[in-house]
Amino acid sequence: MRAEGRFSEAGELVCPAGTPAALRTAVDAGADSVYCGFRNATNARNFPGLNFSPEELEASVAYAHQRGAKVLLALNTYPPAGKVDLWRDAAAIAARVGVDACIVADMGVAQHIATNHPSLRLHLSVQAAASSPEAIRYYCQNFGVKRVVLPRILTIPEIRAIKQEIPCEIETFIFGNHGLMVEGRCSLTNWMTGESTNMDGVCSPAAKVTYEEDADGALRSCLGGVTIDSFAPGETAGYPTICKGRYTAPHRPEGYYAFEEPVSLNLSRLLPDLMEAGVHAFKIEGRQRSKSYVRKVVGSFREAVDAIRAGATPDLADLVALTEGQKETQGAFKTKKWR
Amino acid sequence: MELTLGPLAYHWTVERKRDFYARIADEAPVDTVYLGEVICSKRAPFFEREMPQVIERLQRGGKRVVLCSLAEVMLKRERQATADLMESEDHEIEINNAAGLLARDGRSHRVGPFLNAYNEATITWMADQGATHVCLPTEMPGEAVGIAAKAARDLDLGVEVQVFGRAPLAVSARCYHARAHGRTKDNCQFICEDDPDGMPLATRDDQPILRVNGIQTQSESYIELLAELPEMKALGITHARLLPQNVDMVAVAQVFNDVLNSGLDADDGRSRLSTICAGTAFSNGFWHGVAGYRHINRKAVAA
Structure with missing residues (x-):
């Protein structure tokens, strides 16, 4: 069963799931969709103790679908030559267990899915670094991408302008860790450690x-x-x-x-503006986070989004409090002076 | 295998760039020179008027000239610059952002290192879309490069790998040069011009580690793949890319040319290179699949 309805409703809450238990927690707390990855290099949070086996994914998809939520699979790293089959196998499993969309960055992976699993919906990962209408249209035209996850480098007026020129939905990060470099274009970790963010999924x-x-x-x-x-x-x-x-x-x-202070992204105050600018889905970062964190964050954003959808003024105090005591930022979204 | 000179990453003055390329045209043993601003769209206008003469000068020196597009395309002027370049029919172009691919619309082009052509599937797709030549990402290990190169050669594509210069490690929307001086990107006053080889960043225990070049972050050490050249040749890599640094690049190109074509021993070549690049360490970790900053001695590896 696929819950078709929720993709069409603006304000979709896209929540992290590092484990099957976190996935159930996120769904129960009101996630419209959850995103997760396999326990290997095919996704950008390839951390020990995290992620899903094929069997766990299948059971998790069933759990989510029974409750009207969707499951998005992150296949958002870049396969190094010689290892492409790992990504292709992951896509085949995704199609078999009924994942609602794959989040991809690599053109070869996108093209493979578009050709071999045409009914599998494609989202363009932030790792593809598509930050202009032209780049986004390239992926829409060639691979049938239905949604782009925008790089965290654009202001709200810029997002609004992009929306006018693209044929797909927009998803933006609203909460969590805030990387400073253009995603998918950063080899800093590989320089220091020999493990690559793009190829191995580690930062x-x-x-x-x-x-x-x-x-x-x-x-x-x-x-x-x-x-x-x-x-x-x-x-x-x-x-x-x-x-x-x-x-x-x-x-x-x-x-x-030299790059940024250790701050966390919190766009809760900007939610109404983002929705008005045409952002369809809000992404919460944190697949490495605990169940209690997921429950708290997802629950708070659920209430806020529902209030906005109902035309009410959301009570943002809880969301603002989530990062209290930590340094937080609105990053590039609020003003281009961030740059 | 041919030597190429990749695009200049830094904001040098107009005079300096003009002199640099004049000397490259006359003296450097490279077959291809890549021109154009890849890093920061604010810098591009300074050199625009000079471009036709520089191109002509390089061509007179027997060089093939390829024009490069921006790595990051976000603002109106960046979108416009990319679109304009894609209309070029006079010169080959190297594309560094998917926005360029859309505008090029299947006409022939080269794929730049910022387009993330990591594997045979992506390279095959790109070839179908008009790519004639691909520069692989600098961080790829030799093992994967070999497989990618074979796929590219089977499709009759040129394959290029960076063999010299600071490793491009990241780009951002934020200008770290401006930030270091308490400014923002919009009022940077081109402070990056003060650092023709990038602004050095060291760890707090004084290990030089990175360089800031506007929105780009680079390695402190230079990539140096002299000893790896024979292996690269055997893998089918057709072009070896030297990235311009603030050193005698003619001399650098001569060293690579001597190792490649005149039987100079790689160790002797590295000694010469160390003199030319005094004060800068060399790295080849990426190629060997270990931390990029490291330098693996090939003879030790073989033994």
Whole structure:
């Protein structure tokens, strides 16, 4: 059974599921769709302890469909030459178990699915970095893409303008980790660790993280042995994500956040504006997050979206509170001064 | 295997670029020169007026000239610049963004390293759409490059791999050059012009690690694949790309040419290269499938 209705309703809430249990939690908390991936390099959250076996996916699709929710499969990495079959096999399983859409980035993967599984709906991953109407139309025309997940680099007026010129739906990230680099075009992790975000689905992988304490009590957070940041005694040490570390430049010898501070994206205040701009679906990042996190975040956004759909003013206090105590940002969406 | 000079990633002054390409035209043993602004659309107008003369000069020097499109296309001026370039019938073009593919509409073109041609399926698709030549992503390991190259050769496509210069590691919508100076992209005042080889970033324990070039992040060390050239040749790679750095690029090209065509030993070549690029480390980790910044000694690998 496929729940056709929900794709046509604006304000679709697309929620993360790192495990079958998180998927059930997200569906129960009111997700319109959940996205997940297989336990291998075919998706961009290829972390130990996360993701789905084919059997788990099949059972999860059944669970979601019985409750009117959809399941989107992330096949959004770039197969290196010689390994394309892993992605093709994943697509075949997706078609067999009745996944509602595959989220793809690689042209070869997109073309394979369009040709061999024509009834399988395609969404264009943020990893494809399609940030103009022309790029988006390229994927729509050639592979029948029905939805684009926009890179997190556009302002709301720019999103509104793009919407006028494309034949597909728009999905945007609204909450969670906020990568600074154009997705699908970043090899920083591979430079430091030998594992590639694009080909292996990892970003600053935990297995390559170490914390080193220096003689003076300062703590260095390292990735692949490279110091990403250092913290004075008593200062809270952050996770060494390369684009959120502190570095020195010749005129900045004290060290500074060269790319971005360790902030989290929270667009809850902008939800009405995004809907008005023509954004069809809202994506919550966090397949690596716990069930309780998923329950809280999905539940809060469910209430907010329902209020907006009903023409009421959403109570955004809960959503704003979700990132309280953490630094949050509206990223590029609010103003182009972010750039 | 032919040597090419890839597009200049940095914002050099007009005079400097003019002199640079004049010397390349006269002296550098490269067959193809890629021209055009790939990184930042704000920089492009400065050199536009010079382009016809530079192209003519390079062609007079016997070089094939290929014009490159922007890697990031978002703003109106970027969309327009891409669309305009795609109408070019006079020169070959290298496309770096899917927006260019739409406008080119099946007419012949080269695929740039930012288009993510990682595998045989994508390369086959691109060939069907008019691609005649593909530059593979710099981060691909040699093993995958070999398989991709075979597929490309079977389709009669040229295959190119970066063998020299800083690794392009990321692009962003944000300008990190402007950010480093408390500015934004819109009021950057072209501060990137002060760093003709990128702005160095070091870790807080003083290890030089990255370079900022406007919206682009690059490696600190230069990729150097001298010892790998024979293997690359055997894999069917047709073109080896040198990326322009702020060093004597004619001398760099000569070293690669001597290893490739005059029997110069790769280790001796690397010694010469170290003198030319004094102060900069070399890396070949990507090719060997390990952390990109590392340098694997081929002889040690063979033993």
